[in-house]
Amino acid sequence: EAQLVESGGGLVQPGGSLRLSCVASGFSFSSSEINWVRQAPGKGLEWVSFSSSTGITVYYADSVRGRFIVSRDHAKNSLYLQMSSLRAEDTAVYYCARVNGHTAVDLDLWGQGTRVIVSS
């Protein structure tokens, strides 16, 4: 069964750093484009970043560009989101989600999410 599992969330002070992980299983991670999508408490879904299947091409939302870095470790079937200079507005549940390989325009597999709280 295809699965994505996030971890690494927690409580961090403003200005601090945190690294989220997303481990893939049951499908070809090295052939899949993966994104990070977040959801602030009581709010809707916001796209955060994109990683091509190789990890060479990455993109970020304006709200996180320059502060977040996405990377992959193919040996570990893992995607990471290194978050720094965190702000209160980064508080959210962070999901990793796979791009639908047939359409390339929707997200067909989501992890269960990991919660990040930025607060002093």
Place this chain on the structure above:
Amino acid sequence: EVVLTQSPATLSLSPGERATLSCRASQSVSTDLAWYQQKPGQAPRLLIYHASDRATGIPARFSGTGSGTDFTLSISGLEPEDFAVYYCQHRRNWPSFTFGPGTKVDFK
């Protein structure tokens, strides 16, 4: 930038009734429109892609229609597990994924 709006914000219905949710794009997205369901405390789940194709394992009571700027998600005969928030999404602002604000289907 292509923006999505969804209506109504909340839809109050009873089990067995038909739900009709609307999603409107500020510019044409052709049929590159998806729908997701999210239950409290859970991740979103893909329901419909390409405007009208059901994702794997999605019951036939869920159907999507539309093209261009106007789309509809219909749920024929609401089951108790269908009470949730529904989001539409497109990728015309490539590479990002743009979501609508959501429609909550709750119990009347």
